[in-house]
Amino acid sequence: MILESGNNYKICQIFCGDNNKIMIPDLQRDYCWGNPENNLVKGFVDGLLEMNHNQSITMGLIYGYYNKYMPEHLQLCDGQQRLTTLFIIIGVLNRKLGFMKYANLLMSSFEFNCDDQEPYLQYAIRESSLYFLSDLTVNYFLKKGLETVEDISKQPWFLNEYCVDPTVNSIINAIETIECCLENKSDEELASLGDFISTKLDFLFYDMGNRENGEETFVIINTTGEPLSATQNLKPLIIEANHAIVPEVAKLWEEMETWFWRNRRHETEYPHTSDEGMDCFLNLVRLLHCDTEEESYGTIENTDKFPHKEISFTEIYDDFLVYSRLYEMDFSERFDKSIRYPSKQKFYQQDRIYAILPTIRYCLRFRNADDENIKRIYHLFSNMARYRDTNRYKDNRTGKQYSPIFRATEMVEMMSDADCLSLMTILADRIENVEEPIKLKFISLYKDSPDERKKVEILLSEAENHDVFNGQVGNVIEWCNMDKEMFAHYYYIFATRWNVGDFEKMDILRRALLTRNMEDYPIRLSQHFYNFGNKDTWLNIIKLNSKEIGIFLDDARSLQSMIDDFEDTNSKWYIFVKKPSLMQFSEYKNAYIYDQVVVDMKKERTSSDYKITYQDTAYSKNILASNAGKWSWIWANENCIWSDNNIYNLTLDYFMRPDGYQIVLWEGKHPNLKTYPYYEQIGALGLTKIDTGDWAGRWITPLITDANTAKNAYREIAKRIDEDKPLIPIEQ
Known part of the structure; x- marks a missing residue:
């Protein structure tokens, strides 16, 4: 055939x-x-x-x-x-x-x-x-x-x-x-x-x-x-364009294909081809050889065509030698990801490119750089990619296009020598990179002793890898005053106390922090909405309260001792400090605070569960809503809990005062709803109608001093209204 x-x-x-x-x-x-x-x-x-x-x-x-x-x-x-x-x-x-x-x-x-x-x-x-x-x-x-x-x-x-x-x-x-x-x-x-x-x-x-x-x-x-696939189309074009200059181009291309075959994806869906790895690498090559930031911006967006006439095979092969070397290097010592092309996406995500591309550029520029210096550069950019936005963006006002990836490779071109410390000044000149210059300055204090320098670098890497810091350890450097032993001391205490995997201990930590009466803890999310620290807010809390957190770490007492010693009853956080169930209830550690009334949130939104607490009494959000859906969830504001009826134009208030509790039933908040036909019979439930003043027409109970009695009365009034029948028996 x-x-x-x-x-x-x-x-x-x-x-x-x-x-x-x-x-x-x-x-x-x-x-x-x-x-x-x-x-x-x-x-x-x-x-x-x-x-x-x-x-x-x-x-x-x-x-x-x-x-x-x-x-x-x-x-x-x-x-x-x-x-x-x-x-x-x-x-x-x-x-x-x-x-x-x-x-x-x-x-x-x-x-x-x-x-x-x-x-x-x-x-x-x-x-x-x-x-x-x-x-x-x-x-x-x-x-x-x-x-x-x-x-x-x-x-x-x-x-x-x-x-x-x-x-x-x-x-x-x-x-x-x-x-x-x-x-x-x-x-x-x-x-x-x-x-x-x-x-x-x-x-x-x-x-x-x-x-x-x-x-x-x-x-x-x-x-x-x-x-054809991208690489199937590209191979003959590359060979045709370069074989006169590089006679071995076909064999060298096959060498690359063989390497990508050996390092191919191993999922059963694609176990047979090297194309995915080659395509991923060639996309890096395209980005690496962009001459302007605007070109880099467009290249990230357009991944269809490889400029085989503009980028020579010699450049491709040089990039491959570096890439394959990096691919096989072990970066785990500094807690960095290995360079492996992604299993679920066609190309590397921009945060990965932000680390890989400047490292390739570094190796091409400093061809004699040893593995240790390469790992330092890779770590620096990998770490920055943890906490800064590495995605391309466009200024809608000016139309200017920005590519952080291009700027990262540009910084490598500006280095005066192969030591990453030469990036210290370059990074300091760029406002968005405020973390790394501090760390490089810290490392530079130990540059004359390779062993001590590496100890500092590994120590910094360990701290950067902590879930709370996520690459940003400037606060620890501030606490230790750039002393290696003190850095280890503060980080050890921090890691012990901020044991984010132990939910019970983290709640104890949150309650202990509340005893410090810090200005920005808990962190205010809106006028009445606060957060006591979770994976999304811890770092911001630490940065806002850096000095106070340092003092907190210096406190030799146990966390439980701090809680036990706290006696400031005037603090609005006193109830959270002394009542562990409040912190345990909240998964996202959010709460609305209205003076002495606390709305303890299960998660972020009110569609999830929450409970309202005043002094030592808790009120479920479904305290009335459980009655066949006739009452909406209760909510609080200042010293009042309320709920609206979903059928009738009725609102049931529950006022909490230092001397007791008072329940108020009134109509008019929702005129689009039906009028309650037995409103004038409310007196049968133990309420008195107000005839004058701002509350004219409302029904109120006498002052109830006991919280549980008032709570039961609040529920009972709603229940009687839900029966939807006369409150006064009809005479025979």
């Missing part, structure tokens, strides 16, 4: 026919996937085993060309490693399943019985590779006789020159790996894998034209309308 450009082909259509062959021409490199130091075969086989064997999967693109001298032999220029590995897997499966099941995918019966016994795959990169694959296919994959792969090198057909052929050695290692992967598989599982490989794996073929005068033609004309 002659493959036609733009069509998909299965393995059983690629390895077929009496005279058809897939040739690996001498322009290609050796087969390398089986090399022990870079063995990609195991991951490839494991990926195939994990796939859904009932579902067809496109394995990507293969390029090749036919020439007039061997019109039935496809000269393969891309896809060599994958097709070779699949051919070897088929050979191993054929051995394991009786030497006949997949023989027709290895060699045609005509070749085997009537011709030169040449397999479908021909390795023409050198004569020894060509002969070996033919000998191997016939004597190991198609015939019985050899027990193990170790016996191959002992056969009379195994020539001495095979021993030094890298392709031969890689193929033998690949066989060993494949046989190990399939060792415990049943015949049914082996047949499932073989049928899947032969009938479900598709390759998209593109004809590259021909090879004349030793030059490859790498221009692909897409006449079918079949879409």
Whole structure:
């Protein structure tokens, strides 16, 4: 079968026919996937085993060309490693399943019985590779006789020159790996894998034209309308634009593809392609080579086209060498994320690019920088990305476009030397980076002692990683007065007290902080709305009260002792300090404070639960609303709790005064609702009607001194009204 450009082909259509062959021409490199130091075969086989064997999967693109001298032999220029590995897997499966099941995918019966016994795959990169694959296919994959792969090198057909052929050695290692992967598989599982490989794996073929005068033609004309991936489209364009300057461009590009294959995603949905990693990397390259902030802004938005004419392959390959080095570095010592391309998005998010891109720029600028200095730069920008906005933005007033990513790489270009301390002044000149100059100044005090400097850096990193600080530890530096031992001291106490994973201890901390009577704790969110500290507000609370928090950390008493010692009954927080249930009830640690009345919020919004507390008495928001929905949730303001009836134009107030409680029922707040027909009979419930003054027409109870009695009366009045019948019995 002659493959036609733009069509998909299965393995059983690629390895077929009496005279058809897939040739690996001498322009290609050796087969390398089986090399022990870079063995990609195991991951490839494991990926195939994990796939859904009932579902067809496109394995990507293969390029090749036919020439007039061997019109039935496809000269393969891309896809060599994958097709070779699949051919070897088929050979191993054929051995394991009786030497006949997949023989027709290895060699045609005509070749085997009537011709030169040449397999479908021909390795023409050198004569020894060509002969070996033919000998191997016939004597190991198609015939019985050899027990193990170790016996191959002992056969009379195994020539001495095979021993030094890298392709031969890689193929033998690949066989060993494949046989190990399939060792415990049943015949049914082996047949499932073989049928899947032969009938479900598709390759998209593109004809590259021909090879004349030793030059490859790498221009692909897409006449079918079949879409290619970004890297499939880009590869021939890059090679065409650069092969005159960089003769090894095709092999170097394949080196990059091989690296991205080794570091590919391992989800079962995409276990077979390196495109995602390559696309992600090339997007970084595009951003790295932007000349202006506006260009960077637009590049973040437009990720469709790679400027292959503007960015040379040499630049791409230099960037790749740096990126692959960074990708394999361990950044965990400073609590930084490893550089791994994202599993759920097509490209890195802008906060990740903000850390990665300036680090690549740094490595390109300071090519002799050691790992320690690289990790320092990466940490600095990773840490800034924790707390500052790294997304591009546009000034709607001026129309100017801003790219924090571009500005980050720009700062690296301004460095006077490879030490990140040279960023101290540069960062200080940029208002948005107020944290890092303080830390760099602190580190610089220890720059003459590498060991002491690293201890300070690791200590700072540990503190930055704390959930509360989220990268910003300027307050700890302020408390310690730039002394390393004191920094460790304050941070240890802080981390012990701000144990955010222990909810019970955090509530004790909040109550202890209330004993300090700090001006900005709890933090005021609006006129009456306060927060006692949660993951979103702790850092702001600490910054607003930095000096007082430092004094708080110096207090040697236990938190419980601070609570027990607090006797300021005039403090509006006294009830929270002394009554732990209030703090425990609130998940988001929010409350509305109206003088002595507290609305303790379960979460952020009133649609969630809350309770109202006055002195030692709590009132559920559903105290009246539970009556068949006839009363709305109660709410408070200053010294009053109230609820509106949802059917009648009635409002029920509950006034709380130092000398007692008084309930008031009145109408008129919601004139659109029905008039309560028994309003004039309210006196039967123990209320008195007011005839004059501002409260004329309202019904009130006498002053009730006991809170529980008043609470029950409030509920009972609502209940009687809900009965919706005369309050005074009708005389017989």
